[in-house]
Amino acid sequence: MMASPCQELLHQTLLLDIEVNEKGEIYSLGAVLGEKTFSVADRRRFNSNTLRDFDSFAKDARFVLGHNILNHDIPRLQQIAPALHLFSKPRIDTLFLSPLAFPANPYHRLIKNYQIVRDSINDPVQDAILAGKVFAEQWDALVQQFKANADVALLYRALLASDANLIGTAEALGCMGIPLLTGDDVLETFAWFARKHCCGAAVDHLVLQLADSQDSLAPLAYVTAWLSVADGNSVLPPWVRHQFPQVPVILHQLRESNCRYEECAYCQTHHVPQRFLHDYYGGFQRFAQSPRPMTEKACKRRSSIPRHGVLRCLQPCRPEEASRSAIFCPP
Structure with missing residues (x-):
């Protein structure tokens, strides 16, 4: 059976994960490249020879991939071995892709904030493999987004590519068939x-x-x-x-700011108090002129804040107060 483009990319990519202790010291490392794995489970084995072997293991990788590797794994490794050749390879970070691939629910089912939800304890090889699974699902989601709304996916790639730290992640979008906008x-x-x-x-x-x-x-x-x-x-x-x-x-x-231009469809829809009267309170068309003539002005002032603030301003009176605090006029 022919491998999918995503599987081919993952086969050429170093999947990486490290574990650190409370002192910030690396005590465990796991990596996968194709069918091969590399594992160091004893902090005492982290020496120049081990890191040289690890760099050799990673030499044929096209990308380096992991979850939060840009802010965690790569900087930790650079602290102890800044000359590793793998640092020159483009990096794909599944943390940065997750809110783009799953915007309606920012957390992928295997991701909780910065962390991948593990199905094993302190096993960086398994965590590296899990990051690869997360990426495969992100790939599928982003390809579907590109088919449904090309502009969004095009923007993702172009905007990420403007950041030197995210060029590898943007390249991954290119591997999904998403073109690069420029200029x-x-x-x-x-x-x-x-x-x-x-x-x-x-x-x-x-x-x-x-x-x-x-x-x-x-x-x-x-x-x-x-x-x-x-x-x-x-x-x-x-x-x-x-x-x-x-x-x-x-x-x-x-x-959240009202430009007050009549031709602005967004502001006319979201920042005009009378619209909320009509939509949320049973067809009211205008504010009463008395006994509280400042109500409409107050709502306009508050229309520059999120709409729940406008709605609070428009809360109807309790029945027992209606006779003396009538804010709305019927149509």
Whole structure:
């Protein structure tokens, strides 16, 4: 039976996992390349000869893959053996792919925040194999996304590729058949996509800022993922907020401020208090002028915060208060 493109890639990829103790010292290492495995289970065996053997084991690998290897495994190994040749190989991190592959539920069934949910205890070889399984499921999910909505997957690859640490992860998307956007096409495609889910004026302002910046565009990949399922069942994983603190700031900038332009469909839908009266409170069309004439103004002020804040502002009175605190007028 012919191997799938994903299986072929995994066969050429070093699957890696390490374990560290409370002092930050590596005490166990496991790796898989094709049908071969490499394992070190005793901290006393971590010497120059062992690491030389490990580097030799990894020499034919096309990629290095693991879960959170960019912030954990690779930096730990670099501390004790900075000259290993495997550090020159592109790296695929399944942690960074997970919120993109599964935006409606950021945690893959085998992933909990930074960690893979193990089916074994302190077995880095099995953890490395498990990371490969996670990647295979991410591959399938991302290929399906590309077929269903090409713009989202195109943005993932282009935006990750703008970050030197994520070039290998972006290359993996290329192996899935996702082309690479370059130049002005990247921000133009992002703007076209984001306008469908956000304030158009805010999108234009953000794109102008980014066009003049030399910063990595990788945070926009996670903005794109969240927007692709906006108003559904999704939250930003805590690690994304930690790794890319710009993401919640950008999302707030794009969605939670009212530009007040009548031609902005997003703001007219999400930041006009009268619409909430109509949609949530039985067809009310306007606010009463008395006895509380400030209600509409207060709601407009609060429409620059998330919509649950607007809804709190629009909570109807308790029946016993209705006669003296009538806020709404019937149509």
